[in-house]
Amino acid sequence: MSGRGLARLVPVVVLLAAGLTACGGSDADPPAATPSADGDAVAVTVTRDKDTFTPNGERVELGIGQTLKLTVTADEAGEFHVHSTPEQEIAYDEGTSEHDITIDRPGVVEVESHDPASVVLQLEVR
Template identity: 85%
Template structure:
């Protein structure tokens, strides 16, 4: 190839090299971590608090893998029940005080965990 042909290719090579280096990482820069749970069987833990007919969290979306366990710790100033709108549906009865419960969902989608009394969507499980 002539010198003129190489001169034309130089900008293309530089653009390709820059693009490849932007996609790669270095040992000095570890990958960013996310709050997304893994689907390798590790459980996800969430604490729900009921106080004066209000829930914390309130409608928060939580990522969950198909078949992954959600460990739910409920601290409540009075007894109640959550409805998990999965297939099949699940109900979680909790007492006044602190109790622990487990939820697993076998199908992908968004599953609401809600209270009917008082009416509130407590969690949205984004199952993948």
């Protein structure tokens, strides 16, 4: 490509890059997974409002043997199934509760609700 053609492309690339940057999330949308105060765990908050979960299917990175500190705020009691080996079940009550999950094998592990049916988290364990 000639220098002249390249010079015409530079403004287009700059505009596209600026447009993509503008599409990113704002500071008002915090990530679902954050390091916890103890530094070794990952903290995630899950909210159940009627039959809707937030987050919904989000992938969270977790180290082998690292603790996931799960805070559940729910408008009614329920249960999560952690499809790890061995499988784990997490019963939660209406209100706010905290639960620790540790996975000792690499892979992607789904945390789901069967009633209502929803994949709440995907734990990518490395």
